Amino acid sequence: MNLTSGRRRTVALGSAAVVALALAGCSTATGDTAEGEGTVLTFSAAGEAPAQAVIDAFEEANPGVTVEATFANDDASYQQTLRTQLSAGTAPDVFRIWPGGGNATAVRTLGDDDLLMSLEDEAWVDDLSDAQRAVSENSEGTLVGLPVTVVGIGAVWNDQALEEAGLTPPETWSEVLDFCEAATEKGTVAFALGLKSAWTTQLVPYALTSTLVYGPDPQFTDQQLDGETTFGESEWQTAMDQYAEMQSAGCFNENPNGVGYDEQMTSLGEGTALGAIQVTSAAANAEQYAADGTTFSMTPLPATDDPADTYLPVSVGIEYAINADAENPELARTFMEFLASSEGQAIYATESGAAPALPSEDFETGPVLAAVGEYQAEGRDTPFPDVFWPNPKVQAEHLAAIQELFNATITPAQVLERMDLAFSEG
Template identity: 85%
Template sequence: MSSTTAQRRTVALASAAVVALALAGCSTDTNAGSEGEGKVLTFTAAGEAPAQAVIDAFEDANPGVTVKATFANDDASYQQTLRTQLSAGTAPDVFRIWPGGGNATAVRTLGDDDLLMSLEDEPWAGELSDSQRSVSVNSDGTLVGIPVTVVGIGAVWNDQALAEAGLTPPTKWSEVLEFCKAANDKGKVAFALGLKSAWTTQLVPYALTSTLVYGPDADFTEQQLAGSATFVDSEWQNAMDKYAEMRDGGCFNENPNGVGYDEQMTSLGEGTALGAIQVTSAAANAQQYAAEDTTFSMTPVPATDDPADTYLPVSVGIEYAINADAKEPELAKKFLEFLASSEGQAIYATESGAAPALPSEDFETGPVLAAVAEYQADGRDRPFPDVFWPNPKVQSEHLTAIQELFNGSISATQVLERMDAAFAEG
């Protein structure tokens, strides 16, 4: 899935044009010094704070090494620019990518185009679980990405705003609309929603389908690939209908299509909204807009009236890869080895508001991530569905169609019909 990396520092924003120029030039910087010392590693990512924190620690641990980094805050422009630079042969040595094959800069998509270096022989490769490896390999099964964070999707709550409203999170679907009405009666928005940032459109459906579709039928995508299942003739229809019910039941702020992610996080942080159905890292982003003593927590989004049926969507959130034509391949591998270490994993996860993908004795789990750990331990977690979709067009169609659904120009069924058509393209 596409998601915005949580930031705990002020992030310098760059236009797509500036990012393109920066990326175009950054891969040409090399240094003829001795191995390691005096070398320059080029790097880019969407989202600055977690990556820069790891870069600082890596440079401290490797005196004489410089990491020349370029950052973008917008996932869409980052993906477009990175793809262009990879095709032109001017991309940096190390860069952020997405797990699976859900978009144009995902592991499988770039790996199948021979744009990523094999990581099979790296010392950390054996630490990946089967599920982590499945979203970090190309179609030939070659490891080409390193998973860095694990994120979940659920209802992220402003604890103080929730308590002041005298409400508790719903645990059954029948309680959801009642909760939304009660929040409105208190002058609050139940769930802040910012669909102007297109990647957020998928989060509510993913939260609902983890319980309605992939929880009871973990092989649903395989059935789709075999031609025996479709979105429109499955519980995806139920999930989309519930999304529309929440829209019509006053669960969200007015005009979600006109609200961006930052506005959504502002509303959550300031407490004008009690919660937001978001990735776990949203809490860290909302914190910058919140009073100093504000705390956040997360609960799963119920889709049935039996809490025992509820599943939580949990997936690898962020991956990194090495350019197949990296100017400093050995230094790039050394950076990924640091990123895979207990220290590197803890730094990145803490700064991004996520959990580490690889084992880390240095990481402390907070209240937002507690639900992820709980549902993983119970076996009630499911991957984000897009990581196994056969092409990036399915997710792209999904994002656009949800916006149109909220404009009232298409129905929930038409959303799924368009996703089916994109899925059929293979």
């Protein structure tokens, strides 16, 4: 499905992409690199564990091949480094990118700059849904990204901490505020929040606007592009007011702007916070800080007082691409074929705590991902807002403005004014 001039056609990710069970996977590439071609693949990603697991399996399946990988565990530094490498002509053969066009290293942003190789002729292309293609194409409709994971955004719970507190997940907006009050009375934190890692600032608004904006009105972004509405004129205002209300109600830990993602995950894992409004993969990161036997689950974050209104934001999470100037393009294509295979998808998804984007008979779902499959099956899921925004400035303004909101230097309305100005520049 084509995206032209940053416009989108509204589509929903199919539930089969999330559950991905009992389906035939792609064939796994084995050591058939053509004679005379390089056997060294250069690679970079943000987030080491899942990528390294796939690299290990790929090298085992392709004897004689070596993957030289570099990793960054911070998205912002990775994105900055990748852009610098691409500008200087020193980028690796294969690298991680983001779906849609929401930031400087997203599919459409890099694809429109002719920095990514076309993937239209790959064998796995037919396994993509229309929704996955929509966030994996450049503005001309050429496929340049391989979706690897699907993630949702909701309240990720430490089940044992929740049980010990004697509380249950809220199902309405009023119950969210009551839940926060009850958690405070029990001497614990309802939701760990780490805004020092700027990318986390957007997750609460995305969770709320899924129900308030994009679920009821899937064409909202198109209307913005047509000049018919703005963030400030929409239920985005309600969502931003609710975010501020949660802060005032004591829903979060003290000084969120001084807390990073790792500290947020420590609180969730250790149970000093009952939950965190995060992507589904957060549970896998929190596990490293949790006691043996700790389990995690996820529920949507409600934004109204009618549970039937609630939607869940679900989107392709991680994508990979081939450098348009790759030194070893054929080996890069072989790696991407493996990454698209049933085995490759299952390895990456399992290690990252997400669901595979493509069919994988090797993947087993768990309780954190159960809500994603449920809400997709019911048609109550929406894409992440930023994947169809017309330029990376909107997300950048959003991230910075939320931090200022929590410093009490601007109002929710001013956050949206700045986002509207950035949107109009696209």
